[in-house]
């Protein structure tokens with residue numbers, strides 16, 4: 315039929331035209347491949363041929379949640395710099411990463427970060443330019459000083475106790491999905507940092523919304539824009555929910571703003587000088603006031619983005635730590651023995667094994683897979699013996715930093731917290747641990763993350779013995795990269811036996 319129409323109607327393309335178009339497309343693609351493989355400025359950077367010539371390789375790895383793990387294998391095979399797409403290189407040399415990422419004139423990579431927009435809006439992480447991100451980073455850094463966090467300790471404790479009470483209900487007789495519990499608990503603790511004590515969000519749907527959003531990020535990195543319009547109105551309810559999760563997250567951010575604004579009218583103890591992110595963003599007298607006035611949507615997206623940044627990273631790191639501890643009853647007992655003699659939550663930072671368990675969790679399963687990326691500015695950049703032309707994206711990952719130094723991390727593929735207790739080469743080992751990124755866009759919430767992790771691990775280890783649930787197998791817990799590492803099933807079932 316189509317052939318008939320094409321052959322008979324002048325209004326339609328003739329077969330010949332179609333063939334020419336196909337030929338043109340084929341030659342264009344061939345030219346693109348040949349150019350990127352042999353003539354492009356990055357053609358001398360080592361890497362697999364397919365990855366260098368087409369973005370399909372990187373999309374395929376992302377789709378399968380394996381980009382970070384595959385990139386790690388390539389770094390082991392090719393050395394400290396590898397081309398993983400026609401325009402992207404991954405670098406695994408600490409000094410080279412530091413000298414590049416410290417620079418203030420390098421934007422972050424726009425395509426990869428666009429995937430993290432919330433409800434169609436930008437927030438700190440999705441702004442390529444440091445000049446814009448800087449003013450949004452300050453409030454997080456100021457709100458998460460140890461002094462501020464310590465003043466909120468009683469409220470943090472209440473939220474963590476509520477999680478422990480929830481876990482206690484099963485009396486160790488059935489498994490509990492620790493991912494769900496941790497998402498709720500970290501939402502509750504981060505709402506304080508972000509909106510202040512007057513904010514109290516309903517957490518019931520949050521675990522599912524944020525879980526779907528993580529997988530939406532994978533879709534956004536792999537599928538064309540039009541696919542989302544189609545999916546939004548498609549008959550597939552799960553896909554629709556996933557696409558809508560971005561708007562639902564945005565609504566949560568808007569709710570933070572509404573409640574934080576309402577609390578301004580409440581009585582405040584004049585001696586209370588704690589500061590939260592929302593207050594600092596909207597206070598024109600703040601030490602680093604935001605230089606522009608926010609629209610309602612910008613502010614909502616910022617709060618939603620910060621909730622995402624704070625909860626998904628911390629809960630993913632904690633999930634893997636509890637999973638590893640559940641597998642190792644001897645280590646669990648040693649940690650318990652250390653923690654029962656710590657009198658006060660304020661002293662937790664001196665608990666050495668606790669610190670080692672957290673460090674090793676962040677090393678072994680870093681919650682952010684590709685820990686930052688930068689775009690090469692005009693004039694190019696010389697790095698590890700290669701000239702990178704303008705627009706090249708340089709990325710790195712914490713995961714591989716420890717693997718490049720097998721003298722310091724001989725059993726790098728094993729969760730072994732004890733390595734952090736060895737004094738010999740301790741400083742060098744710590745230098746290679748960069749889960750919060752490096753340089754000018756390094757995570758501003760690191761202090762909050764570590765503080766929360768100490769409190770939560772301490773509380774649950776003191777209250778429970780933890781064991782693996784029969785349904786939690788190594789295959790189910792194999793890391794899948796969806797906006798950070800998580801189990802492909804997005805859950806981790808453990809048994810919490812009250813002590």
Ligand code: HEM
Nearest residue numbers: 438439623624627628682685686750751755756757759763
């Ligand atoms: C274990 C927990 C966490 C890890 C591993 C982590 C890791 C990271 C990484 C790797 C980056 C990107 C750095 C770069 O591009 O160079 C980042 C950015 C960011 N993180 Fe975290 N993070 C954690 C917790 C938090 C918390 C609790 C907050 C609090 C709100 C937070 C807020 C942010 C923000 C606002 C950014 C964007 C910074 C910018 O674009 O300049 N993070 N984080």
